[in-house]
Amino acid sequence: MTATPAQPYSPAQPHSSSAPRTHSALRDTLTLLALPLAAALALPAAFAGGGTRRWFGGRAENQRAEAQAAKDAAAAAFYELDTAQRDLRISIETITAVDDSPAARRAVSDFEALGRRIDEASHQYINAVDAHDLDRDDLEASVAARARTELTAAKDELGRVKQDLDRFADGLGPLLGKAETQLARLAPAVERARQGLLAASNALDAVRQSGLKADDLAARLASLGPELTKLNQGAGAHGVPQTLERAERVAREAEAVRVEAERLPEKAAEIDHRLVSLRTRAQALTTRAGQVEPVLSELRRRFSAACWQDLQQVPDQAVENVRQAELKLTEARAARDAQRWPDATALLSTVRALLNSTDESVSAAGDRLRRLNAVQKDPQQEIDRTRFAIRDAQRLAMTGRNTPDPRHARPLDESVARLDRAIGTLEGRHPDYWHFLTETEAVRQAVARVVAQIRDERGAGH
Structure with a gap:
């Protein structure tokens, strides 16, 4: 609201236009006391005649009082609406400061529309106040009645807009709560x-x-x-x-x-420890790599070429891996001294990967010889182990059934045939024990897949 109406009428503060009437009454009273009794008795008749408005009572004064009451009520409604609008503007500003969602933009638009309605209602009220001077001495009853009607209508419109404003404010609750939470x-x-x-x-x-x-x-x-x-x-x-x-x-x-x-101090100490540990491990692998060649010699002497050909490059590869690891360790030490911590960490990870690979290949040679010695001495143990796995899977496939599911029976039958073929490779002057071991391992893996499939299907069915 931009316009400010005149202050509402207050009985406790008489309007300025009443002052002359008061002074005139006092003067006439003093004159009356000074006149002879006959003249004094004739004076009321003079006051009763003429066009001067009566001070008290009469229809005009009643209409004036009712119009003034309507004016006071309209003023109260005006200020109540103005206060509500100001409070709500603060809420809208809080929302727009935080929220740019479609709902927030719609709330701003709706508030602007309400603002236009408030302006219209306010102008109606101000126009009604400005159109009628209720303090005029010659205020007619019809004029006072029209003023009361217009002021009452302005008050009612202000009230209706205030109700709409209150409903709008209630609907802002979620948006305002969210905004206040973010501001908090x-x-x-x-x-x-x-x-x-x-x-x-x-x-x-x-x-x-x-x-x-x-x-x-x-x-x-x-x-x-x-x-x-x-x-x-x-x-x-x-x-x-x-x-x-x-x-x-x-x-x-x-x-x-x-x-x-x-x-960082802990990381520096950890890198120092890893540098020492990995260098020690590289030295140990150098010693172990030197032991691969005697293992290969024994494999060549006692077993067919198929049992050791894939291990021929292990000694040379181990030496090369250890050499690369030692070079990376030197670079990692330089990075650590320069306090390039990410570089040092990355280089140490590379060293560890090289040494792990070397460790596996060096261990593979000794493990190969151990397993070949075991199967050469007693191949039946490997055969029994594999047959037990097949029979166990067959019993599981038949549980609760008269005939096995072809999806399970077929791979199990193939596993039996594959094991028989692997056993057949042990015959002859130079058995391929490594082929036998790899085949039995492959058979057990195939059987394990069938078992897992059966259990998954029964678990889902259950």
Whole structure:
């Protein structure tokens, strides 16, 4: 509302137009006391005649009082609506500061439409007040009655708009609650971001005092400087949702820097330990790789070529892997001395992978000889182990059935035939024991897949 009406009539404060009447009455009274009795007795007749308005009573005065009451009621309705509109504008501004959703934009549009209705009702009220001077001495009863009618109509319209405004305010509850929640989170979130940056900076200072550089962490912390500037500029410049998201992100990244900085001395000690441990392991593998050649010699002497040909490159490959591992260890030591922690960690991971591969290949030669010795001495143990797995699967396939499911019986029958063929390879002057071992292992794996299939199907059916 932009216009402000005249102050409502208050009986406790007489209007200025009543002052002359009061002074005139006092003067006439004093004159009456001074006149002779006959003249005084004749005076009331003079007051009763003429066109002067009566002071008290009469239809005009009643209409004036009713019009004044209507004016007071309209003024009260006007100010009540104005106060509600002001309060609601604060709520709308709270929502728009936080929320840019379609629902929020619709609320703003609806509030503007209500504002236009409020302006129309206010103009109707102000026009009614300005159109009638209820303090005129010569106010006619018909004029007072018309004033009362127009003022009452203005009051009723103000009341109807106030009811619509109240219903609109009630509907804003969810949007306003969400906005107030975000605003309540804003200040603590910004403060957490500031405290997080301070804690990260203090942690970096402590690390540097211990002799560690932590340049990468310092760079990450410095990159948050512009974000802190925007936080200090406030939500008014960048919006509440954006400021809230920025504060949470800054706090999260600052916390990560702080944690890594505090862990840096531990990481340096861990890298030192891994350097020593992996170098010791590389030296041990060098010794073990030298033992592969005698194992291969025995394999060549006692078993067919198929049992050892795939192991021929193990000694040379082991030596090359250990050499590469030692070179990477040297690079890792240089990276650690330069405090390039990510580089040092990556190089040590490469060294570990090389040594693991070498360990497996060196162990494979000795494991091959052990298994071939066992099967050459007693192949029946491997045969019995495999047959037991097949029979166990066959019993499972027949459980609760008169005939097995072809989907289960077929692979089990094929496994029996495959085992028989593998046993057949043991005949002859130079049995291929390694082929026999790989075949029996493959048969057991096929049987295990059938067992898993049966159990899955029964489990689903159950």
